[in-house]
Amino acid sequence: MANIEEYIPIVGQPIIDDLRLLAEKLKGKVIQQVNSTAVGGGVAEILSRMVPLLKELGIDTRWDVIKGGEQFFEVTKKIHNALHGRPEEITQQDFDIFMETSQKNIEALDIYGDIVFVHDPQPIALIKKRSGNKWIWRCHIDVSNPNQRVWGFLENFMTNYDSAVFSSPGFSQRLPIRQFLISPSIDPLSDKNRELPQEIIDSVLRKYNIKKDKPIITQISRFDRLKDPVGVIEAYKQVKKYFDCQLILAGGSAADDPESGHVLEEVKTRSGHDKDIHILLLPQDDIVVNALQRASDVIVQKSLKEGFGLTVAEALWKAKPVVASNVGGIPLQIKHKYSGLLCHSIDGASFAIKQFLANPGYAKKLGENGREHIRNNFLIMRHIREYMLLFLSLYHREDIIYL
Amino acid sequence: MPELIKAIEPFRFYTRLHLSELTGLRASNLSQLLSLVKQVPGSCIYHHTHKFLQQHQYLSPEPPNDFAYWVSKVLGEEELGERLASIDTVQFSTIRLLRDKIAATIENYLKNNLSSKLKFAVEDGEFHFIKSVSFVLPTNYIAYDLREFADVVKNITIDSIYFHIFESRLRLEKKTNDFSNWIETSIGDKELSDKISRLDPYTYTLEDLRKTIIKIVEQKLRD
Numbered sequence: 001m002a003n004i005e006e007y008i009p010i011v012g013q014p015i016i017d018d019l020r021l022l023a024e025k026l027k028g029k030v031i032q033q034v035n036s037t038a039v040g041g042g043v044a045e046i047l048s049r050m051v052p053l054l055k056e057l058g059i060d061t062r063w064d065v066i067k068g069g070e071q072f073f074e075v076t077k078k079i080h081n082a083l084h085g086r087p088e089e090i091t092q093q094d095f096d097i098f099m100e101t102s103q104k105n106i107e108a109l110d111i112y113g114d115i116v117f118v119h120d121p122q123p124i125a126l127i128k129k130r131s132g133n134k135w136i137w138r139c140h141i142d143v144s145n146p147n148q149r150v151w152g153f154l155e156n157f158m159t160n161y162d163s164a165v166f167s168s169p170g171f172s173q174r175l176p177i178r179q180f181l182i183s184p185s186i187d188p189l190s191d192k193n194r195e196l197p198q199e200i201i202d203s204v205l206r207k208y209n210i211k212k213d214k215p216i217i218t219q220i221s222r223f224d225r226l227k228d229p230v231g232v233i234e235a236y237k238q239v240k241k242y243f244d245c246q247l248i249l250a251g252g253s254a255a256d257d258p259e260s261g262h263v264l265e266e267v268k269t270r271s272g273h274d275k276d277i278h279i280l281l282l283p284q285d286d287i288v289v290n291a292l293q294r295a296s297d298v299i300v301q302k303s304l305k306e307g308f309g310l311t312v313a314e315a316l317w318k319a320k321p322v323v324a325s326n327v328g329g330i331p332l333q334i335k336h337k338y339s340g341l342l343c344h345s346i347d348g349a350s351f352a353i354k355q356f357l358a359n360p361g362y363a364k365k366l367g368e369n370g371r372e373h374i375r376n377n378f379l380i381m382r383h384i385r386e387y388m389l390l391f392l393s394l395y396h397r398e399d400i401i402y403l
Numbered sequence: 404m405p406e407l408i409k410a411i412e413p414f415r416f417y418t419r420l421h422l423s424e425l426t427g428l429r430a431s432n433l434s435q436l437l438s439l440v441k442q443v444p445g446s447c448i449y450h451h452t453h454k455f456l457q458q459h460q461y462l463s464p465e466p467p468n469d470f471a472y473w474v475s476k477v478l479g480e481e482e483l484g485e486r487l488a489s490i491d492t493v494q495f496s497t498i499r500l501l502r503d504k505i506a507a508t509i510e511n512y513l514k515n516n517l518s519s520k521l522k523f524a525v526e527d528g529e530f531h532f533i534k535s536v537s538f539v540l541p542t543n544y545i546a547y548d549l550r551e552f553a554d555v556v557k558n559i560t561i562d563s564i565y566f567h568i569f570e571s572r573l574r575l576e577k578k579t580n581d582f583s584n585w586i587e588t589s590i591g592d593k594e595l596s597d598k599i600s601r602l603d604p605y606t607y608t609l610e611d612l613r614k615t616i617i618k619i620v621e622q623k624l625r626d
Contacts, residue, residue, distance in 0.1 A: 012560070013558070014542075014558060014559055014560040014563075015560060017542065017543070017560075018418055018420065018542075018560060018562070021418075021540055021542065021543075022420070022538075022540075025540075144527060166425060169425060169531035169533055170527055170529070170531060172425035172426070172427045172531065173427055174427035174428075175427060178424060179424065179425040179426075179427065180422055180423065180424055180425065181422075181423040181424070181425050181533060182422075182423075326527075327527075385420060386422060389420055389421075389422045389536075389538055390422060392538065393422060393536060398536075399444070399446040399534065399535070399536050399537065400536075400537045400539065400574065400575075401536070401537065401538045401539065402539050402540070403538055403539065403540040
């Protein structure tokens, strides 16, 4: 794993100097991160990079994972979908299951942090254990149009935190606590994003029996309805009438997502017998994802809802032309026709893909712009800086703070 | 080569890092935008007129304030968008005055374009008011003369340049930027100080601004 010094060639020495200055101001504080899964999904991925880097800066940061059974994660998946605005039948029994597991975690989990940093709804009830310390709730979900009953249920916990953090301005609601806008980030030196030799890219393509004889369109995401993999197949089919191309739909599954098996079946059914559609259920292997992205001609993220959409940042960092839905945190990453193309529908997605395939120079330029935009705004060093500022904000109420 | 003038007081470089605080306040038409522009904290006006500078450091694809962008791109009011984009921010010495100008621009436009009140943003297209929270802290960089000054400006973060040029002048109401102030009072070079204060920093990206300042100072050192 890369250490801080290795980021200097990418972001410059002064950015690292600033991080060290901030870290000095947090000396002696213990930061306790809590989420619901150690592997799979964007949150675990960010924490697995963030925690060691914060430690290296001298901030005592630790990471705990709550426990939950199948029933609990089925309920939290329903909560997740409802917060995204999908119609979900949530019963009182579901809330009871949620509270029962939460209570067990409240009893079992040792709270030792000066700052307790809780990620997403699954561990939100831990706030009941609040004593004299500071608490932050980090929402990684698109809550622009949440199911009000579920939002109301969570609000009872949320309002006992000191601050909440969201990934997009559209997710903010009127709340009696402070709310901050912090976008997630990618790590340019992780296996998923670092430069790869061509031989590795070629070997991954060979492994999955993908030939580079026609343009590759790729969507990397979990098999989740909100990522609209079926919509991507529809868009591909429209493109295929004009461009002989192939489609890769690749993703893993997260421990806290019990729905992905059903979605995968739907996707397989919809793809029929088209040999140019490659559906890859990947084990956790970041090099493979990296290689597939780098081998692609166009990358798609046709989500219906998106907390942020880290796969967009990953693709842009590789200077790839990206077609993505105008939802959640995606428009923060893509300025339409400047650093990618935004779409609102299957037809829009297929039109944008065709534009890229027909105009490689245009595609290249937008990809390059995208890479610089990610360098300036969405790399892990910016994220670490904002988290440190967030921690410091817990001890200051003013708009201009002299440290 | 003439000897370099030692500064009466060295220049200590500070940096300014910021967090965006969400307010939950949103506007979906011009009347709501106007009403909120008049009442939100000054830190919101500051955020929406300066955010672009730090987001696009090399090439700026957006007009220089969020109000102009939203009015043009979301409401389709190109003319008002142009008027808001061309507000000469550098002429205003306080956020309050800048806010008054933005509000007056929208108000005047609405008086003459009544139908514009009927335009609403599409769903998810509302204007969200965000506050800028600044953290100001000293860096380890200090300059005792113009040569050292130029060398540091080459290497410090754009956040530091941003702080000394934009934030200290407008948000801390110091009337001029910190660089010009130091060059005039501690180096005693009024001409060089004026050259830097005459720049309209809002028309540059931060990287271009850095290069321009270095060029002006190095030219002076060569003379």
